Amino acid sequence: MPAAAWPGWPQVGTIWHDVVDWPIEGRAFQDRKAPYDRLPARAEGVVRKQVWDLSRDSAGMMLRFSTHSPFLSVRYQLNRARLAMAHMPATGASGCDLYCHDGKGWRWVEVTRPGKQQVEAKLFDGAPAAPRRFQLYLPLYNGVDKLELGVSEGAEVTPLPPRDSKPILCYGTSIMHGACASRPGMAWPAIVGRALDRQMLNFGFSGNGKMEAEVAQFLVELDPAVFLIDCLPNMSPQQVAERTVPLVRQIRDKRPDTPILMVEDRTFANAWFHGKRASDHEARRKALREAVAQARGDGITGLHLLGGADLLGDDGDGTTDGSHPNDLGMTRQAAKVTAALRAILG
Secondary structure, eight states, X not given: OBOOOOTTOOOTTEEEEEOTTSOOBTOOOSSOSSTTOSSOGGGBTTBOHHHHHHTTSOTTOEEEEEEOOSOEEEEEEESOSOOOBTTBOHHHHTOOEEEEEOSSSEEEEEEOOOSSSEEEEEEEOSOOSOOEEEEEEOOSSSOEEEEEEEEETTOOEEEOOOOSSOOEEEEEOHHHXXXXXXXXXXXXXXXXXXXXXXXXXXXXXXXXXXOOHHHHHHHTTSOOSEEEEEOGGGOOHHHXXXXXXXXXXXXXXXXXXSOEEEEOOOOOTTTTTOHXXXXXXXXXXXXXXXXXHHHHHTTOOSEEEEOOTTTTOSSSOSBSSSSSBOHXXXXXXXXXXXXXXXXXXX
């Protein structure tokens, strides 16, 4: 239904539609404290406060819709005044990112460029009045309080039906959360989703992906095609050794047949120069490999391992700060993850 006008925002010739009740991909739980939260309201006070606060970001959420409107606008209210970070632009942290299907695949169209918490932008104008399918990725490192799409008078905008295939559930760190993609559609889970034509559930929690049972108890309520765990960048070797097998068992107790893909940590782009970083990588990876071997030895099946040495490439050009991928690094990691998931999914 068309939404009421927001105070002070022009509306001439544009009909606005609030999408809060649409089937939004990446929004896995129904019992939310706010419309675009990633964890259910009952997780507050159960997971650590840092995890809960980060779960209010709309990372991984996406609108799928069709319209024949000759223009498309978006307006939304962000819940935080911090629009960007030192190593990540506002387009990625707080932008909405539009793709259109060209008959062969999804192609980028436009991204918003937030300058304040209330964002209004025209994503395209002057297009032929013909039906088109779109995907709009929501902000990675900010939350959304309210979001509307604007189309021309007389034009319809209709959500696409939910996809039949089960989603891929991803639990991990800031890299999964989206740091430091230039746009939401360039985060590696988004790239993988387009490659596999699957919904992606993004439970990346910046600095706080630590294989915690308190988080996993909510994730195992869901029924994905694969559980993908990429937590090593936030963990010590001791934590990896202590928590991997309990996490795998926790998943298996609720989802006995769902494949689990454990991902080693990516390599710091300057680990070749800093020996301590290289040794840290090897220690974490060794702990993960030993834990996976232990779980398999205990009879746990459907457990897969993806190496991390070259997730971002080996030329040193795949990051913004040595740790977090730029768009090149995101593309490279997405290719590795996509290949691993294709093999698992058959």
